[in-house]
Amino acid sequence: MKANSYVSVGSWQEAYKLLKASPKNKIIGGGLWLKKGNAQVDTLIDLSRLNLKKIEDKGAYIEIGSMVSQRELEQSSLIKGLSNGVISEAVSQIMGPAFRNVATVGGSVYGKYGFSDLIAVLLGFEVELQFYPSKTMSLEEYLAQPGFYDGILTHIRIQKKDARAFFKKVCLTSLDYPILNICITKGEKYVVVVGSRPLVATRLTKTMEYLNNGGSDFKEAARIAATEIKVGDSIATKGEYRKELVKVYVERGLEEVNK
Amino acid sequence: MLVKFNLNGLEKEVNVKANEYLLDTLRSIGVKSVKKGCNASSCGVCTVLLDDKPVLSCSILTVRVAGHKVETVExxxxxxxxxxxxxxxxxxxxxxxxxxxxxxxxxxxxxxxxxxxxxxxxxxxxxxxxxxxxxxxxxxxxxxxxxxxxx
CATH class of the missing domain: 1.10.150.120 ([2Fe-2S]-binding domain)
Incomplete structure (x- = not known):
């Protein structure tokens, strides 16, 4: 990554003005992914001074500032208390603590990374993204849009729910990118998510429809999941293998959330 | 850019580029105990403590440690x-x-x-x-x- 200048902004207005000033100006979250690329950045815009490192209980939902680190998210008692701590569990499997102390929640979500464990587990919940200056959209909606929204991601809101939850990350070695990640939550309704396929995580609507209309044969649900999921090949594995994994882990996940 | 931070209890001032990483800065000022391994956030040999928390110095821009406390094995x-x-x-x-x-x-x-x-x-x-x-x-x-x- 090349960058000509860096500004730690003191206000939202300043950040937004800089962002709009040039397409080569970029917001920096944790900066881990930005470092790996060949981006030619004019000005790096750092939001660290904008009080975005809070995780707060807002009644019906938990609000997470976009500069909260993955490690802070993982260790938060509010997050641990949500649906048998599935978000903490998923995040704790990402690299080591020194990595997670650098990576931010906002950076992970905004980047729409296909391999993201965090996006996969968040899709198991109803999640809203708040952008500056004035846009709110669901995580699902954001992921479905092509490209990136040109506002500044300020907060992520997770609607509280009392659900049983399952998360599985499949990777060749523990520090590798996952070749698949699966999240299943069962509250009032089932939510079934598959990510790292290698595309970004998605909800399996047909599988969810089957389950939420009373379908109780988990083998059949897993078969529907493997049929509807769109997978591809990557350097680590074939799409065909990913489908087999979906079959196995959707069934196991459903058993787990019904224990 | 001039960056001031506390390194192992001593105040330091360094001149760095916007895209310079802490690992390179530390080694350039003689702190050779911090090693460069993968330089891609994957191996952990560049770990330092930033405000008491372990972080990967290969992935932290030096400009971001301004006003903070950095500790190495020393x-x-x-x-x-x-x-x-x-x-x-x-x-x-x-x-x-x-x-x-x-x-x-x-x-x-x-x-x-x-x-x-x-x-x-x-x-x-x-x-x-x-x-x-x-x-x-x-x-x-x-x-x-x-x-x-x-x-």
Whole structure:
């Protein structure tokens, strides 16, 4: 990554003005992914001074500032208390603590990374993204849009729910990118998510429809999941293998959330 | 850009480029205990403490540590020496390239969790690679250092 200048902004207005000033100006979250690329950045815009490192209980939902680190998210008692701590569990499997102390929640979500464990587990919940200056959209909606929204991601809101939850990350070695990640939550309704396929995580609507209309044969649900999921090949594995994994882990996940 | 930060208890001022990483800055001012390994956030040998938390210095822009506290293994010498003894007893060293980072991680672990189980030690250190030892001897050494019986 090349960058000509860096500004730690003191206000939202300043950040937004800089962002709009040039397409080569970029917001920096944790900066881990930005470092790996060949981006030619004019000005790096750092939001660290904008009080975005809070995780707060807002009644019906938990609000997470976009500069909260993955490690802070993982260790938060509010997050641990949500649906048998599935978000903490998923995040704790990402690299080591020194990595997670650098990576931010906002950076992970905004980047729409296909391999993201965090996006996969968040899709198991109803999640809203708040952008500056004035846009709110669901995580699902954001992921479905092509490209990136040109506002500044300020907060992520997770609607509280009392659900049983399952998360599985499949990777060749523990520090590798996952070749698949699966999240299943069962509250009032089932939510079934598959990510790292290698595309970004998605909800399996047909599988969810089957389950939420009373379908109780988990083998059949897993078969529907493997049929509807769109997978591809990557350097680590074939799409065909990913489908087999979906079959196995959707069934196991459903058993787990019904224990 | 002029960046001021606290390094191992001393105030430092360095002139850096906007895209300079802390690892390169530290090594350029003579702190060679911080090693460059993968330089891609994957191996952990560049670990330092930033405001008491372990971070990967290869992935932190130096401009972002302005006003913060950075510690390398030099700031925990006594502790590192004791850990080193345990490593020696268990044959947990070969090239030693990863040792400083391991010492900082063990220091951070001890602060967060003074009495970790073997599994917790393993989890905490999983982002730190060692090409020589196969980890078993390190695990034993760290358990011995932390004074715990195997749980």
């Amino acid at each position: 700031s925990i010498q006594e502790e590192a020496a004791k850990l080193s003894e345990c490593f020696s007893k268990e044959g947990a060293d070969q090239c030693g390239y990863c040792n400083a980072a391991f010492a900082l991680m063990v220091h951070a672990l001890r602060k967060e969790n003074p009495n970790p189980s073997a599994e917790e030690i393993k989890e905490y250190l999983k982002g730190n690679l060692c090409r020589c030892t196969g980890y078993q001897s390190q695990q034993k050494a760290i358990r011995a250092y932390l004074g715990g019986e195997e749980k």
